[in-house]
Every structure is written in structure tokens, then in C-alpha cells.
Amino acid sequence: MSAPEASVAVRQRRGSFGRLFVSELQLVFGRRRNQVGLVVLLGLVTMLGVALKVSQLRHPGARGGDIISAVAGNGIFLGFAGLTIEIALFLPLAVSVLAGDAIAGEANLGTLRYLLTSPVSRVRLLAVKACALGVGSLVGALVVALGGVLVGTALFGAGPLITLSGSRIGIGDGLLRLLLAVLYVTVGLAALGMIGLFVSTLTEQPIAATVATAMVSTLLWILDAVPQLDWLHPWLLVDRWSAFIDLLRDPIFTDRMVTGLWVDLAYGVVFFGAAWLRFRNKNITS
Amino acid sequence: MTATRGAAGRRTLWLVAAGALAAAGITGLMARGAVADPTLPPLTPAELLAKVAAADVDGMSATFEQRSDLGLPTLPTSSLPDGEDLSSAIALLTGNHTVRVWVAAPDKAKVALVDGSTESAAIRNGNEVWLWSSEKQQAKHATLDPSAKPTPTATPMSPSEAITKFLDEIEPTTEVTTSGSGYVAGRAVYQLVLTPKDDASLVAQVRVSVDAQTFVPLGARVIADDGTDAISVAATSVDFTRPSDDVFAFAPPPGVEVTEMTKDSAPSGTEKPKGDAKEPTVHGTGWTAVAISPASTEKPDKELTTILESLPEVSGSWGHGRLLSTALVTAVVTDDGRVAIGAVTPERIYAALAER
Known part of the structure; x- marks a missing residue:
């Protein structure tokens, strides 16, 4: 094979990877249940905003110091509050659904063997699935954060934010920090997605894979809440998921988030590797 | 076929290696300081203390982790009597806490407790002192009297005299040594070891870690008789560049209750507990x-x-x-x-x- 031919082959392979990725995204975001899922995520943050508005109207002046109470003074905080609330259950659940569909769903529908006829290797196929899970995590977190900002601004108005350190930052700076929070949450959710991807290669039942992944995240949260197990906490995937709140300090406190990103990365690499080891030699019978 | 299998085998190997590396990276991150001890020129306790007293840095920003394992049962602090001050003091003594510290000058310093999603800070900027609690949405303010000088000690002593006096005073009850240099926040440290001589003491040792370059203390451990770290405070990151002045500027955000502290209502730490007529x-x-x-x-x-x-x-x-x-x-x-x-x-x- 001469050099130009080889480069054409490489380009073709890259092109097929890209095409597969785009079609995967179309598939993920075209599914009615995933669209409904996004609406549910948005609905939850709206519900939180409305509940806070009602409580503000009923008890004007009462104000606590936590992030949820801060929403009453500034709608932008609803973006942060939405992430804080939904990271515990609903965002991981959404990622679990996507991960369950990724391999087990295709196997269940019998479409996996057709997918394997596309001119990409199995590891690339798995990488496409993993990237789509990452995009899904990002979109989920974005919908919660941006939906929170829009709903919050409509209900409470927007203005300069008061950080946890008592200083004031402008709206632009606040939105930038919210975007960083979204990215941080995305990395954590994508790491959970890799656990889900691995589980998804073990079964042909998407529901089983989804339930197992959601249970893993819930179990990790429960373990993280048991004070007697504090020696274990630094090793749990979810332990530093809420550390994005450190973005609301002045100056921003990065230590916990950096460690959190390393933990996410380790979980992601290990479980993507496990998924690949399993998927590499898997007999695709359906 | 064998070629592809060989390639796949190699890839497996790479993958396993990557996974192991990631796991090792995390382990390293979690257990920093497990590396070999640095070789530092030996110092006697008096020399070390003299260097600590003479330590002079432009400023520093650091993060400290406090861990306590007193073996206390986990008490529901809310049910404890005597109001908020006691329960918050007990909360501080138990469990783990993260504290950020900034120092730029003797009269420019900030300490912030950054647990969970709240922040409590104490800031001194010149003659202004602020106490901030994000949880209570409260700020307390005091203005120090610039004319007030620190009360001079009865007999002025040079630092070295003071150190000798201090060592002489604790000598009968305590064995003071320097030993087992190690690492704190990735920096080589000397350790000053205080060992109580009386067997009845539950404190086995107190070890103070002192940075080997700047001679700023970076940590302390109280080791109980059973060998556990009962209390340990150690820097997790430290930077000896002078922090910007913005860090020390504090203006209470609008809508926050500001309490002016006067001499009569000094910060709660110095207050005597009420109703305690008889001294112990x-x-x-x-x-x-x-x-x-x-x-x-x-x-x-x-x-x-x-x-x-x-x-x-x-x-x-x-x-x-x-x-x-x-x-x-x-x-x-x-x-x-x-x-x-x-x-x-x-x-x-x-x-x-x-x-x-």
C-alpha cells in the first residue's frame, strides 16, 4: 500500500468513525424516552424554582444560608441549586438509561450485529458509545443548569451573585462559573456512564443494565453518607461530585475538584477498559 | 490471525497498564508523603525552634486538613445543651475539616473554614477585623485600636533566651527531640517531637512538622497512647508567594446582618461560659x-x-x-x-x- 492510499484509508476510517458518532447521537437524542427524560430534568428544576417562589411569598424575609435559600435573592443560583439537587439521583438515573441502551439495548433489539458490520473496529465502536455517553451527560447537566438560570431569572430576577465567601461577582462571571460547574458534573456523570457501559456489555437486557448502574450510583451515595466509613469516602466516585460548589468561593477553591477529576478519570479508564475487555471477544448472537 | 491476536494482546496489556497507572496515580494522590524521607542536615530542638522564631516569609496561601479521631461516640450535636457555641466547638473537634489560610503581613490574614457548601471566615485587614458566616448570613465587624501596642512582657527577652527558657520549663515533664523528617504538602519538613515522660498521660507524642526551607510550621499531630492519630492538622497545599490584597478586602454583601463587636462583646471564644460561678x-x-x-x-x-x-x-x-x-x-x-x-x-x- 502506497502512502497516499494509506492516508485515504485512514481518512475513510476517521470519516466512518465520525459518521457513526453522528448517527449514534441522532439515535440517542431521537429516542422519545430520552427526550422525555430531558423534559423531566427540566421539570424538576422548574418545580424547585416554583416551590421556592411559593415559600418566599408565604414567608417573606425568612432566609437561610445554603445555596437553595440563596435562589430567593438571585435566580442564577437556581442553576447551581438544580445541579445540587439532581446530581444525587436524577442525573445519574438519566446516564444509567443511556448506558443501558448503549450496548445491551442494541443487543436486545438485534441491531448490534448490524452495527458491527460498519467499517470500524469494536474498540472504536465502544469509543463512539462512550463519547455519546459523555455528550449525553453534558446535555443533561446543561439542561438542568441553563433551565435553572432561565426559570430562576423569570421567577426571581438576576443580579450580581454573592459568593459563599461573601464577595460579589458579576452575572457574566457567575454564568462562567456555572458553565465550569456543568463541565465538572459532566466528567463525573461520564465516569458513571463508563460503569454503565461495562454493565451494558454484560447483559442483553437494557433494563437490567440501567437498574444496575442506577443502583451502583445510589449505593455509592449511601456509602458516602455513612460517617463510620469515612476512610472509604475518598475512593468513592460520588464523594466529590458536589465539590463544584467550591466554584462559588472567592478565590475559587480547586483542591477538591482536582482530586475529584482524578477519581472520575480513574473510574472512567478502569471501567472503559473492563467494558472493552468484555466486548472485544463477545459473541454477538443477536 | 495470530498477528491480530498479538496486537489485541498487546492492547490488553496497554489497557491494563493504563488502568493500573490510573489506580496508582489516585493512590499516590491520596497517600502523599509515603515516599522516602528526605535527608536534611540534623538540627537540635533549640536550633530548630530558633529558626522557626526567625522564620520570615513574604506571605503564604495554604490549605490545611484537620482530622480528629478522638474515639468519641458520634453525638447528635443539635441535642447538646448550652446553645450554638458549644455544639459548633464540638463539631470542630470531631470529624474532618478543610481550612484555607492566607497571610500577607502580620496585620493581613484570612482564615476560612470551607466545609460542605458553607464557609466561615475570619479576616484581618489592617485595623479592620471581620467574621463571616455564610450559613448564618452574618458578618461581625470590629475596629482595632491602632494606638494599642501589644502588651510588653515583664522581662524583655531575645528569641533565643525565650526558647531556652521554654525548653528548660518543659524539660522536667517532656522529652524534646527532632527526628524522622518527612514530607508535608510535598515539601520536606523537620519534625519536632514532644514526648510526655509521665506514663499516665494518654498523649504518646506530639509531632510538629516544620518546613525545611522557610521554617514555617506546616502541621501537627497528637498521637494517642494506642498509636492512633487523635488529632492531626496538616497542610495539603502551600504556596509561599504573597497573596493579592483583594483576598483580604471584605465588604458585607447587601441584605446581610452586620454586628459591631465592641470590647464588651468580644468574640465568643474569649467569653466565659455563663452561669459557671465556681472555677474548676x-x-x-x-x-x-x-x-x-x-x-x-x-x-x-x-x-x-x-x-x-x-x-x-x-x-x-x-x-x-x-x-x-x-x-x-x-x-x-x-x-x-x-x-x-x-x-x-x-x-x-x-x-x-x-x-x-
Whole structure:
């Protein structure tokens, strides 16, 4: 094979990877249940905003110091509050659904063997699935954060934010920090997605894979809440998921988030590797 | 076929290696300081203390982690009597906390407790002092009197004289050595080791880590008799560049309640607990001192009684009471309401109670 031919082959392979990725995204975001899922995520943050508005109207002046109470003074905080609330259950659940569909769903529908006829290797196929899970995590977190900002601004108005350190930052700076929070949450959710991807290669039942992944995240949260197990906490995937709140300090406190990103990365690499080891030699019978 | 399988095998190997590397990276991140000790020129305790006293840095920003394992049962702090101050003090003593510290000059400093999604800070900027609590949405402010000079000590001493005097004073009860240099926050440190000589002390050792370059203390550990770290405070990251002045500027955000502190209402730390008419007596000195509060006729409230009744009963020539024994602290509450507390073995507490 001469050099130009080889480069054409490489380009073709890259092109097929890209095409597969785009079609995967179309598939993920075209599914009615995933669209409904996004609406549910948005609905939850709206519900939180409305509940806070009602409580503000009923008890004007009462104000606590936590992030949820801060929403009453500034709608932008609803973006942060939405992430804080939904990271515990609903965002991981959404990622679990996507991960369950990724391999087990295709196997269940019998479409996996057709997918394997596309001119990409199995590891690339798995990488496409993993990237789509990452995009899904990002979109989920974005919908919660941006939906929170829009709903919050409509209900409470927007203005300069008061950080946890008592200083004031402008709206632009606040939105930038919210975007960083979204990215941080995305990395954590994508790491959970890799656990889900691995589980998804073990079964042909998407529901089983989804339930197992959601249970893993819930179990990790429960373990993280048991004070007697504090020696274990630094090793749990979810332990530093809420550390994005450190973005609301002045100056921003990065230590916990950096460690959190390393933990996410380790979980992601290990479980993507496990998924690949399993998927590499898997007999695709359906 | 064999070629592809070989390639796949190699890839497996790479993958396993990557996974192992990631796991190792995390382990390393979690257990920093497990590397070989640095070789530092030996210093005697007096030399080390002299260098600490002479330490001069432009400023620093650091993060400290505090861990406590006192072996105390996890108490529902909300149910404790005596209001917020006591329960927050107990909360500080137990569990783990993260503290950020900035220093730019003797009169420019900020300490912030950054646990969970709240922040409490104390800021000194020139003559202005602010206390901030994000949880209570409260700011307290005080203006220091610029004319007030620090009260001069009765006999002015040079630092080296003071150190010699200090070492002489603790010498009878404590063995002071420097040893086992290690790493704190990735920096080589000297360790000053204080070992109580009295066996009755529950404190096995106090180790203070001092940065080998700047001679700024970066951590301290109180090791209990059973070998556990009862209390440890250590820097996790430290930077010796002068922090920007913005860090020390504090203006209370709008809508926040600001309390002016005057001399009469000094910060709660220096306040005496209310209703404590009689002073406790102290038996013994140094590490094995035992404080005994006088008998009180006041009935403890219900929750406290419940907690007390769950403790083991003890009795002796001194009377009868309940024993709270932890890794670092022993306390006995007698039936007549006396409370004896000290970092000593229960036997020493009984002896102190019998002395009366």
C-alpha cells in the first residue's frame, strides 16, 4: 500500500468513525424516552424554582444560608441549586438509561450485529458509545443548569451573585462559573456512564443494565453518607461530585475538584477498559 | 490471525497498564508523603525552634486538613445543651475539616473554614477585623485600636533566651527531640517531637512538622497512647508567594446582618461560659493535669442524662460516677455532679478525685 492510499484509508476510517458518532447521537437524542427524560430534568428544576417562589411569598424575609435559600435573592443560583439537587439521583438515573441502551439495548433489539458490520473496529465502536455517553451527560447537566438560570431569572430576577465567601461577582462571571460547574458534573456523570457501559456489555437486557448502574450510583451515595466509613469516602466516585460548589468561593477553591477529576478519570479508564475487555471477544448472537 | 491476536494482546496489556497507572496515580494522590524521607542536615530542638522564631516569609496561601479521631461516640450535636457555641466547638473537634489560610503581613490574614457548601471566615485587614458566616448570613465587624501596642512582657527577652527558657520549663515533664523528617504538602519538613515522660498521660507524642526551607510550621499531630492519630492538622497545599490584597478586602454583601463587636462583646471564644460561678480546680501539672469542676446541685437536662446513663458505671474510694474514656481524653462525672477531665488514664482521674 502506497502512502497516499494509506492516508485515504485512514481518512475513510476517521470519516466512518465520525459518521457513526453522528448517527449514534441522532439515535440517542431521537429516542422519545430520552427526550422525555430531558423534559423531566427540566421539570424538576422548574418545580424547585416554583416551590421556592411559593415559600418566599408565604414567608417573606425568612432566609437561610445554603445555596437553595440563596435562589430567593438571585435566580442564577437556581442553576447551581438544580445541579445540587439532581446530581444525587436524577442525573445519574438519566446516564444509567443511556448506558443501558448503549450496548445491551442494541443487543436486545438485534441491531448490534448490524452495527458491527460498519467499517470500524469494536474498540472504536465502544469509543463512539462512550463519547455519546459523555455528550449525553453534558446535555443533561446543561439542561438542568441553563433551565435553572432561565426559570430562576423569570421567577426571581438576576443580579450580581454573592459568593459563599461573601464577595460579589458579576452575572457574566457567575454564568462562567456555572458553565465550569456543568463541565465538572459532566466528567463525573461520564465516569458513571463508563460503569454503565461495562454493565451494558454484560447483559442483553437494557433494563437490567440501567437498574444496575442506577443502583451502583445510589449505593455509592449511601456509602458516602455513612460517617463510620469515612476512610472509604475518598475512593468513592460520588464523594466529590458536589465539590463544584467550591466554584462559588472567592478565590475559587480547586483542591477538591482536582482530586475529584482524578477519581472520575480513574473510574472512567478502569471501567472503559473492563467494558472493552468484555466486548472485544463477545459473541454477538443477536 | 495470530498477528491480530498479538496486537489485541498487546492492547490488553496497554489497557491494563493504563488502568493500573490510573489506580496508582489516585493512590499516590491520596497517600502523599509515603515516599522516602528526605535527608536534611540534623538540627537540635533549640536550633530548630530558633529558626522557626526567625522564620520570615513574604506571605503564604495554604490549605490545611484537620482530622480528629478522638474515639468519641458520634453525638447528635443539635441535642447538646448550652446553645450554638458549644455544639459548633464540638463539631470542630470531631470529624474532618478543610481550612484555607492566607497571610500577607502580620496585620493581613484570612482564615476560612470551607466545609460542605458553607464557609466561615475570619479576616484581618489592617485595623479592620471581620467574621463571616455564610450559613448564618452574618458578618461581625470590629475596629482595632491602632494606638494599642501589644502588651510588653515583664522581662524583655531575645528569641533565643525565650526558647531556652521554654525548653528548660518543659524539660522536667517532656522529652524534646527532632527526628524522622518527612514530607508535608510535598515539601520536606523537620519534625519536632514532644514526648510526655509521665506514663499516665494518654498523649504518646506530639509531632510538629516544620518546613525545611522557610521554617514555617506546616502541621501537627497528637498521637494517642494506642498509636492512633487523635488529632492531626496538616497542610495539603502551600504556596509561599504573597497573596493579592483583594483576598483580604471584605465588604458585607447587601441584605446581610452586620454586628459591631465592641470590647464588651468580644468574640465568643474569649467569653466565659455563663452561669459557671465556681472555677474548676486543677490537680497535677503538665501533661497529666486533671481539671475537676466543683459539685453542682443543678440537674442536668434530660438528653444529657440519657447520654450519661449510657456510659459505664465506675466507683471507688472517691465515690461513684460514670466514665467516658476515649483515646485521648478521660472524663468522669460523679453522682454529686463533679466533672473530672484530663488527658490521662482513668486511674489518674480517680486518684485526683480522691485527693479532695
